[in-house]
Amino acid sequence: MKLSHSRAVFMMVVVTMMWSIAGVTTRHLESAHSFEITFWRSFFTVLSLLVILPMLQGRVVFSKIVQGGAALWLSGVCWAVMFTAYMLALSLSPVANVLVTMSIGPLLTALLARFVIGHRLPLRTWVAIGVAGIGIATMYGTQLSAADQPGQLLGTLIALCVPIAGAINWTVVQRSHAQGHDVDLVPSILVGAVLSTVITLPLAFPFQATPHDVGLLAMLGSVQLAIPCILSVWCARALKAPEVSLLQLLEVLFGIALAWLGANEAPASSVLLGGSLVLGALVANEALGWWQRRNLV
Template sequence: MHTTRIKGLAIAALGVLFITPDALLVKITSVEPVVFLFWRGLLLALSFLIINTVRYRSRLVPEMKRCGWKGWFCACAFAVSTLGFVVGMKNTAAGNVLIILNTAPVIAALIAWLVWKETLPLRTWVIIVVCVTGASIMAIGEWGQGEPLGLVMAGVAATALAANLNVARSRPDADMSVMLMFGALLLAALAAIGGGAKLPSLRDSLFIGLLCLFFLPIAATLIQIGPRYIAAAEVSMMLLLETVIGAFLVWLVLDEVPTTLSLFGGVIVFSALLAHGWIEVRRYRRASLS
């Protein structure tokens, strides 16, 4: 049991590390959101197909069938969460979107409790509350007004993410990551309908290719696998680390100096997740000794 939890935390943390360049590479590109969404979806679908073919070879189709309707749900939820995030960012202040997205761990925990009767230990709830508070403090510096559509879509993104991870958690015997390619194709199709099927400049193509052919497919695969070993709320909580490291990369490369509140909130999130990992490692060592 303890070995499984350590494995799950390590997989989720590694996935978060691979997703951290997302904000930086999105900021570097100058394409319209709908064009970015089209190529993000198309290239991710190709990447997922390659990764899954290498992992499963002739067993890929049987593994997809094993996922059943829950696999299709995860694929659609993946597309909806990505779409909600981008539309939210386009229609309201970034701080508004981040604060709403930071509620994903709480939403995931509530869904798990209401639907699957899965409860979390008090220590995990404490870490979740501390992390959400720290991430929200980071976002307060960018709090602003915006269209109601942006707020609604940010809420949709947080709920879709939480639901996706919970459904994946409900079938630990099936690898839901093999279905993400269909969610990526759905995202590309929706963007194409919206006029996103345009060729970016060479510079933007290089950055989009780096993000969608390397960083994102590895990150999404690992994060989708995480709920097979730990609670969906814990995976969502680990994703808050991306806010901290992503902001640091933007600061380092683009010289966008974070506010004092952002730095303070980042320290809270990083310290809480570090404490969570330390506690789990200690529990694993005690269980091993006994």
């Protein structure tokens, strides 16, 4: 499916809105917790993808997985880490903490690409990494001092696995592309969902989810994860990397707002301060880079 630029922008905004419902939805679960939440969401993601992918790509999608090679499977492992860590983090830490921590993904990706692929980083990106680091340190410092809430710090640390895995995923794809081997991220999403389901199944026992919980998690597996992940891959083909990075930040804003309005989970002042530094650094870095490239044309 080919998208025009304007349609890709609109679709990416819709994608971030779909992603952002995870936090507020988990706050309305009755009995499911921890690994069980992750298992059910990943399980329903697999079911959704098994229906959607053959409709879009035909049975060839399964041969792509078998013949995909190490890069595709490593990408799948990264997706599995992201799927699993995200839900575990949400079960331990406030939504705002998790989303702000995840938002440093573009900067971690740039940093990893610098050392693995050799991409040179402009001064503005190094400054952005420093400012974002201060923002994250502000959040972590407050949680370290809150001895009565050790789960929040653990949840934030687990959330850090999401941007790290995302950075590795992007680097693997880019390195494979540079070597003449393109990795199709769509089937690798299915690989990641299957791995997440298999890994979390034994840890999910004994099941405690009510039918209400299973219904909500089924919705997350399809509407919040499977569908928007596929759409985001398509959007990335029509948008430039800085545009995608900036639009993805909307998930942070939407997610915090939904948790605040829909679950009465107001972000702490330290999160607002640290998040402002992180998001400000990201926006300034991408916007300045975009402006510089346009002036060179």
